[in-house]
Amino acid sequence: MEALREQNRRSWNAVVPAHQSHRPGQAAFLRAGGRSVFPEELALLGELAGRSLLHLLCNAGQDSLSFAALGAQVTGVDISDAAIEQARRLSAESGIAAEFVRADVYDFLAAPPRSYDLIYCGYGAICWLHDLELFARGVAAALAPGGRFALMEFHPASNMFDANWRLAHSYPAGGTLLTLDGVGDYVGAAGGGLSPGGFAEGVAGFVNPEPCHLFRWGVGEVVSALAGAGLVLRALREFTYVNGERPFERMEPAGERRWRQPDDVPAIPLMYGVMAEKLGSRNT
Ligand SMILES: C[S@@+](CC[C@H](N)C(=O)[O-])C[C@H]1O[C@@H](n2cnc3c(N)ncnc32)[C@H](O)[C@@H]1O
Numbered sequence: 001m002e003a004l005r006e007q008n009r010r011s012w013n014a015v016v017p018a019h020q021s022h023r024p025g026q027a028a029f030l031r032a033g034g035r036s037v038f039p040e041e042l043a044l045l046g047e048l049a050g051r052s053l054l055h056l057l058c059n060a061g062q063d064s065l066s067f068a069a070l071g072a073q074v075t076g077v078d079i080s081d082a083a084i085e086q087a088r089r090l091s092a093e094s095g096i097a098a099e100f101v102r103a104d105v106y107d108f109l110a111a112p113p114r115s116y117d118l119i120y121c122g123y124g125a126i127c128w129l130h131d132l133e134l135f136a137r138g139v140a141a142a143l144a145p146g147g148r149f150a151l152m153e154f155h156p157a158s159n160m161f162d163a164n165w166r167l168a169h170s171y172p173a174g175g176t177l178l179t180l181d182g183v184g185d186y187v188g189a190a191g192g193g194l195s196p197g198g199f200a201e202g203v204a205g206f207v208n209p210e211p212c213h214l215f216r217w218g219v220g221e222v223v224s225a226l227a228g229a230g231l232v233l234r235a236l237r238e239f240t241y242v243n244g245e246r247p248f249e250r251m252e253p254a255g256e257r258r259w260r261q262p263d264d265v266p267a268i269p270l271m272y273g274v275m276a277e278k279l280g281s282r283n284t
Pocket of ligand 1: 008009058063080105106121125
């Protein structure tokens with residue numbers, strides 16, 4: 001598993017510059033009060049002001065810094081050197097303070113430096129986890145009593161369809177390994193959905209020379225892992241639109257950087273959100 005994760009680190013290091021090439025105005029956008037995060041994850045997280053927030057698999061930090069600008073004291077963790085370097089640069093350039101740690105999520109959760117009021121991850125996080133139960137136990141241990149874990153994810157049911165909405169794959173389950181040619185330039189493909197500060201054509205025709213390895217999990221497995229780690233499930237929400245990315249052909253704009261299926265395709269869940277709490281009273 002360590003070799004697979006190191007390979008994923010290389011794949012992410014290779015793609016981050018291509019992603020960033022499409023986001024020229026990111027620092028100015030954040031400095032001017034813009035936020036990249038969506039109402040769905042904010043609703044799951046609840047109050048941010050004065051809370052410590054651990055953002056796992058934080059990528060290049062735009063969401064972490066958006067949470068920080070909303071009042072949270074944020075630590076972002078990601079395995080990619082290039083992503084963490086970019087996150088630190090964005091923090092300096094936007095003037096929004098946050099701590100960024102380059103680490104494998106399992107290594108970080110095995111010895112967290114403190115406990116957190118809030119732990120969040122999302123939008124392509126679960127698929128990088130080879131052991132959901134170990135992850136959930138780590139999250140539960142790193143949460144302060146009364147703390148919350150929030151997750152916003154692409155719905156695995158939508159992974160059953162090909163880009164043209166044809167039923168093509170089995171429901172993801174069991175952490176089945178999926179090896180791809182490499183992490184792609186989904187920021188470029190989103191055409192602005194993932195670059196709210198402004199979109200540039202940037203790198204064209206990016207081909208990642210580094211393959212990557214993903215793990216396929218169903219919603220029930222995610223929720224069961226959290227419950228098995230002792231967290232109390234408070235919300236499981238499903239959405240028939242997707243924020244930011246456009247994973248299918250002919251998607252229709254649904255406003256505010258959201259996309260839904262075309263009218264001739266029956267609605268399927270495209271995202272889901274989970275909120276689970278650690279029992280106990282929060283120290284104020
Ligand atoms: C799709 S991105 C998450 C998107 C992110 N929510 C955002 O706002 O852009 C997935 C991230 O997971 C990170 N990652 C993959 N495997 C990891 C691991 N084992 N430990 C920590 N980070 C990991 C990658 O480097 C990448 O930045």
